[in-house]
Amino acid sequence: MARILVETTTVNWTETTWGQVVLAAVLILLVNSIIFFPRRLFRIRKQRKLEVVPKVRGLSLTDMDEKHFQLRVSAAPQPLVEAGLRLAVAVQGTNDMARQVVTEPTPVPQNTLVVPRDLAPIGSTLWVNWVLDGRVGPGASIRVSRSL
Structure with missing residues (x-):
C-alpha cells in the first residue's frame, strides 16, 4: 500500500x-x-x-399657436430610443388631486410634443414620463404659466 x-x-x-x-x-x-x-x-x-428608464430632463413649454403648446424635452439615450422609448404626458388641474392623460405613450423623434391648450389650462401642471415596454420612468413636471 x-x-x-x-x-x-x-x-x-x-x-x-x-x-x-x-x-x-x-x-x-x-x-x-x-x-x-x-x-x-x-x-x-x-x-x-x-x-432602467431614465427621468425626463430639460422640460420647457412654449407657445405654438392659439390652440397648442409645444413641450420640449432633452434627448433620450439612443439605445433606449431604438428599443422603443416613448413619452407620456398627464395634466393635473389647479385644484385637482387626480391626473388626466393628455397623450398615450408616443414616440418623440424631434424631442417635442404638441399639447392642446384646452387640455392644459393656465395654472395646471404637466407630468411627463418616459415609457419603455410598460415600464414607466420617474416623472418630471412643469407648470403652465400665464406668460405663455
Missing part, C-alpha cells in the same frame, strides 16, 4: 497522458474565464442599463 502511495506522489503529472489532459482542461478553463467572463459582465451591464 505504501508503495502505491509513493509511486503516485513521485510521478511527474506533465509526462502522463491523464496529467496532460487535466492540465489542458485547466488551461482552457483559465483562458475562457479571462476572455469570456468580462464579455458576459459587459453584456449583463448593458442589459441592466436598458432596463
